Amino acid sequence: MPxxxxxxTGGFLPQRIVSNDxxxxxxxxxxxxxxxxxxxxxxxxxxxxxxxxxxxxxxLATRAARAALESAGVTAEAIDLIIVAxxxxxxxxxxxxxxxxxxxxxxxxxxxDVQAVCSGFVYALATADAFIRAGRAHHALxxxxxxxxxxxxxxxxxxxxxxxxxxxxxxxxxxxxPGILAVRLNADGTQHHILCAAGNVVxxxxxxxxxxxxxxxxxxKLAVNSLTRSAREVCADAGIPVSSIDxxxxxxxxxxxxxxxxxxxxxxxxxxxxxLDRHANTSAASVPLALDVAWRDGxxxxxxxxxxxxxxxxFTWGSILVKI
Ligand code: UT7
Numbered sequence: 520m521p522x523x524x525x526x527x528t529g530g531f532l533p534q535r536i537v538s539n540d541x542x543x544x545x546x547x548x549x550x551x552x553x554x555x556x557x558x559x560x561x562x563x564x565x566x567x568x569x570x571x572x573x574x575x576x577x578x579l580a581t582r583a584a585r586a587a588l589e590s591a592g593v594t595a596e597a598i599d600l601i602i603v604a605x606x607x608x609x610x611x612x613x614x615x616x617x618x619x620x621x622x623x624x625x626x627x628x629x630x631x632d633v634q635a636v637c638s639g640f641v642y643a644l645a646t647a648d649a650f651i652r653a654g655r656a657h658h659a660l661x662x663x664x665x666x667x668x669x670x671x672x673x674x675x676x677x678x679x680x681x682x683x684x685x686x687x688x689x690x691x692x693x694x695x696x697p698g699i700l701a702v703r704l705n706a707d708g709t710q711h712h713i714l715c716a717a718g719n720v721v722x723x724x725x726x727x728x729x730x731x732x733x734x735x736x737x738x739x740k741l742a743v744n745s746l747t748r749s750a751r752e753v754c755a756d757a758g759i760p761v762s763s764i765d766x767x768x769x770x771x772x773x774x775x776x777x778x779x780x781x782x783x784x785x786x787x788x789x790x791x792x793x794x795l796d797r798h799a800n801t802s803a804a805s806v807p808l809a810l811d812v813a814w815r816d817g818x819x820x821x822x823x824x825x826x827x828x829x830x831x832x833x834f835t836w837g838s839i840l841v842k843i
Contacts, residue, residue, distance in 0.1 A: 633646060
């Protein structure tokens with residue numbers, strides 16, 4: 520049975536950067552009060568990239584995919600599986616993955632989306648790993664992409680300051696050498712209400728609430744506990760101690776969540792890849808974007824062990840242990 524290895528990464532962020540001060544000034548015109556000091560102290564976020572109106576998730580995903588293909592030295596024609604993780608697809612259908620495939624100018628291979636909100640990339644990577652290990656794909660494009668700005672209620676300061684837009688991607692290729700060492704995916708659907716966008720389209724009309732809503736404190740506690748447990752489980756599955764992890768690439772939601780987890784795992788904070796200060800929370804894009812940053816700046820190197828972790832709506836969470 521072949522293994523699956525990450526052979527390249529890519530990322531793409533919209534050009535427009537909105538600092539906390541910019542956002543606070545904009546929200547003030549709506550009578551919504553916030554400040555750079557509050558956002559930095561409670562989250563660690565300093566800025567986010569926001570897509571221009573009309574930008575589609577498939578546009579961002581395609582840019583990230585092209586960068587990942589180039590990084591891996593793999594052509595679009597060689598890709599036999601495309602999975603896009605997103606909660607902000609271009610359309611109800613077809614899938615964003617099919618639109619990316621069309622943008623890349625290729626056809627024929629399998630393409631579909633997965634929906635696990637901020638855990639989406641980890642779920643998608645686990646799915647691609649299973650395809651490759653089963654011999655059903657050789658080169659997979661796995662993408663996390665979001666235009667979250669489109670589902671934010673800009674009158675709700677408890678959520679709108681937290682998120683940004685972007686896309687990240689990896690090429691996962693069949694290999695004789697181990698790459699993905701262990702996978703843990705979990706969900707607790709009884710907690711679906713603590714993070715949701717509970718709208719629907721019926722008879723051509725949006726019914727329910729199309730905006731993201733979150734019980735921040737409930738999400739915070741579940742995120743810390745589930746990711747700490749999941750990290751221990753995935754390391755036990757791989758038969759390695761947590762202390763042997765070289766880098767942890769967690770979902771970029773809140774620096775306080777990341778610091779809690781690293782403390783509970785006794786993993787030095789220097790081993791955390793943190794991009795939330797610049798990218799904010801880009802949901803399914805956050806893990807591959809952070810991975811791409813550390814891959815390109817040379818921190819993540821061949822032979823190292825990297826823990827990828829996602830957590831989010833559903834409630835979903837997951838960990839993947841990777842040998843680079
Ligand atoms: O990707 C999905 C995963 N999502 C997450 O992981 C998010 C997890 N949760 C969190 O990160 C945190 O719970 C938040 C950052 C969302 C909120 O931080 P918190 O420390 O839990 O704050 P809080 O909700 O308890 O609010 C504290 C105060 C409240 O005022 P009062 O009631 O104490 O007067 C809020 O109204 O802060 C107020 N507040 C704000 N003030 C200024 C809430 N949002 C803002 C804001 N600016 N943007």
